[in-house]
Amino acid sequence: MSMTERMTGQFIPGASLLHSLDARAKLFGFILLTAAVILADTVAGYALIIALMLLLTAVSKLPVSTVVGSVRRMFWFFVIIFIMNCLFYSAEDPIWSWWIISLSKAGAVQGFNVMFRILIILVLSNIFTLVTPPLEITSAIQSMLKPLKLLRLPADDIAMIISVAIQFIPTLLQEADTIKMAQIARGARFESRKLHERAAAMLPLIVPMFLSAFKRADELATAMEARGYRGAKHRSGKKAAPMPAGSYASILFCAAVCAAEIII
Amino acid sequence: MRKMTAVKKSIITAVCIALCYVLPLMFHGIQNAGSIFCPMHIPVFICGLICGWPYGLLCGIAGPLLSSALTGMPPAAMLPSMMVELAVYGAVAGLMMKLVHTKSTYADLYISLITAIVCGRVLAGVAKALIFARGSYSMAAWVAGNVVTSWPGTVIQLVFIPGIVFALMKANLIPRRYPRLED
Numbered sequence: 001m002s003m004t005e006r007m008t009g010q011f012i013p014g015a016s017l018l019h020s021l022d023a024r025a026k027l028f029g030f031i032l033l034t035a036a037v038i039l040a041d042t043v044a045g046y047a048l049i050i051a052l053m054l055l056l057t058a059v060s061k062l063p064v065s066t067v068v069g070s071v072r073r074m075f076w077f078f079v080i081i082f083i084m085n086c087l088f089y090s091a092e093d094p095i096w097s098w099w100i101i102s103l104s105k106a107g108a109v110q111g112f113n114v115m116f117r118i119l120i121i122l123v124l125s126n127i128f129t130l131v132t133p134p135l136e137i138t139s140a141i142q143s144m145l146k147p148l149k150l151l152r153l154p155a156d157d158i159a160m161i162i163s164v165a166i167q168f169i170p171t172l173l174q175e176a177d178t179i180k181m182a183q184i185a186r187g188a189r190f191e192s193r194k195l196h197e198r199a200a201a202m203l204p205l206i207v208p209m210f211l212s213a214f215k216r217a218d219e220l221a222t223a224m225e226a227r228g229y230r231g232a233k234h235r236s237g238k239k240a241a242p243m244p245a246g247s248y249a250s251i252l253f254c255a256a257v258c259a260a261e262i263i264i
Numbered sequence: 265m266r267k268m269t270a271v272k273k274s275i276i277t278a279v280c281i282a283l284c285y286v287l288p289l290m291f292h293g294i295q296n297a298g299s300i301f302c303p304m305h306i307p308v309f310i311c312g313l314i315c316g317w318p319y320g321l322l323c324g325i326a327g328p329l330l331s332s333a334l335t336g337m338p339p340a341a342m343l344p345s346m347m348v349e350l351a352v353y354g355a356v357a358g359l360m361m362k363l364v365h366t367k368s369t370y371a372d373l374y375i376s377l378i379t380a381i382v383c384g385r386v387l388a389g390v391a392k393a394l395i396f397a398r399g400s401y402s403m404a405a406w407v408a409g410n411v412v413t414s415w416p417g418t419v420i421q422l423v424f425i426p427g428i429v430f431a432l433m434k435a436n437l438i439p440r441r442y443p444r445l446e447d
Contacts, residue, residue, distance in 0.1 A: 031333065034333055118289070157274060158322060158326075160274065160278075161274050161275075161277050161278045161281065161322065161326070162278070162281070162326060162330070164274075164275060164278035164279075165277075165278040165279070165281035165282045165326070165330065166282075166330075168278060168279055168282035169282050169285055169286065172279075172282050172283065172286045173286055173289070176286050176289070176290050180290065202290060202291055202301075203420070203424070205290055206287070206306065206424060206428070207424070207427065207428055207431055209283070209286075209287070209290075210283070210307075210310065210428050210431070210432065211431060211432065211435055211437070213279045213282070213283055214276065214279065214432055214435075214437040214438070215435070215437060216279065217272070217275045217276050217278070217279040217437075218272070218275075218437050220275050221269070221271050221272040221274075221275040221276075224271050224275070225269065225271050225272075229271055230270075230271070231270055231271065231274075
């Protein structure tokens with residue numbers, strides 16, 4: 001990624017309808033729409049999800065290239081997942097098989113399902129983080145975790161940890177893709193039929209992945225401490241305002257999409 | 265090397281939760297990789313070993329929950345028992361690292377790791393037998409699911425986790441456990 005290219009999931013200020021919605025409504029809507037994506041398993045269900053993605057992109061007024069940026073960078077990751085499922089899925093009725101390769105309809109469907117769900121959820125989480133400032137995401141999670149305070153659990157710290165985890169996902173996925181491509185260039189055999197060979201190819205990815213992730217964690221922790229962050233309980237914050245009616249309507253809309261996926 | 269502050273432990277926990285989502289995705293091309301290689305277990309153990317039991321516990325609960333919410337893996341039916349198993353891994357690994365001090369980092373890591381693996385698998389079996397799959401879960405199913413199928417995952421955990429912790433110490437990303445002895 002070049003220095004001028006925008007980081008995946010980085011908030012972009014704007015005046016769209018999605019920007020103006022309450023962060024709590026956006027988070028709840030994101031959870032409902034993620035459930036809808038997981039529930040989708042028919043052509044009509046997929047069409048509904050694609051239409052919804054187009055609608056959300058249009059309403060967010062974000063450039064399409066930014067919304068699908070992380071997906072574009074992970075193109076080969078999706079291609080590898082699809083091809084592996086297509087060619088190596090152990091189906092009972094293969095269309096064509098030769099040596100270790102077995103092309104089947106069930107494998108193609110499985111590959112498409114996995115690829116489609118990850119792709120749409122990635123776009124969905126990208127839109128969510130692009131239209132919601134990180135601080136608002138944290139307070140939205142905090143308000144969702146409020147009941148934990150009754151049990152004297154540090155709900156504010158847990159909310160901060162979860163919001164940082166969500167923001168790390170696109171970065172780590174990109175990192176995983178880069179490390180995987182580097183290993184392929186070094187001759188790793190991810191496409192081997194033998195389980196132990198494929199597992200052996202995966203193992204060299206784990207250590208660099210942890211080193212890179214911990215390096216990022218160290219940098220972020222240093223930056224937070226340098227700015228005086230000493231834990232969520234020491235932070236002051238404004239009192240959460242009640243959610244406006246429009247935000248309730250958006251939650252209802254997402255719940256309707258989820259219900260439609262169950263019916264379809 | 266800076267010491268492990270609460271902020272740093274929190275951020276490491278966040279990264280481990282994110283890895284609970286990313287690592288299983290990397291293994292997704294292999295059929296049944298989740299139950300054979302247990303990629304989601306690795307960040308939870310590492311979080312518990314490095315940050316302590318409360319953080320390991322949180323990672324064990326939030327990791328599978330976040331992954332299930334975002335990708336549907338693990339499926340909702342498996343999620344509660346998996347959360348119990350991973351929460352025990354994270355908490356016991358952290359507790360053991362606090363209690364065990366043999367003056368050898370490797371020995372501490374292996375004792376903590378093996379205790380956590382045993383406790384997690386036993387408690388996950390107990391939770392399934394008494395709560396999540398009451399009446400339809402047997403000793404044979406526990407041995408098949410938690411011992412036989414996942415033995416490659418156990419080997420990976422035993423080989424890789426201490427290695428990863430040492431690599432992180434060598435890279436100065438976490439403090440050494442016994443600085444005077446190891447320098």
